[in-house]
Amino acid sequence: VGISDGGISGSAPNWLVTSSTVPPLRTAPRHIQVVVTNGSMTVSVDGVQVLSQAVTLPPNVLVGFSGGTGGLFDLHAVSNVSIVSAQ
Numbered sequence: 001v002g003i004s005d006g007g008i009s010g011s012a013p014n015w016l017v018t019s020s021t022v023p024p025l026r027t028a029p030r031h032i033q034v035v036v037t038n039g040s041m042t043v044s045v046d047g048v049q050v051l052s053q054a055v056t057l058p059p060n061v062l063v064g065f066s067g068g069t070g071g072l073f074d075l076h077a078v079s080n081v082s083i084v085s086a087q
Helices: none
Strands: 003-010 012-018 032-037 042-043 048-054
Touching: 003 048, 012 048
Parallel strands: none
Antiparallel strands: 003 012, 032 042, 042 048
């Protein structure tokens, strides 16, 4: 799990913070929650916070999801996305 600033370092995303302390993603669907409050973005997997990072978001942002296995055989699906603005 990681938070990128949208930039590129070489051929990889410019990661602000990453964490590999997440449960196996292949064994079951997972509930991911991303919350931005008071300049801090937190990411939780199945109710457990896995990372937090100070962020400054512009007025408009793009939200994206990606997944990779290297093996070309896994299915990656995103469903039930809800984006709420506190404005």
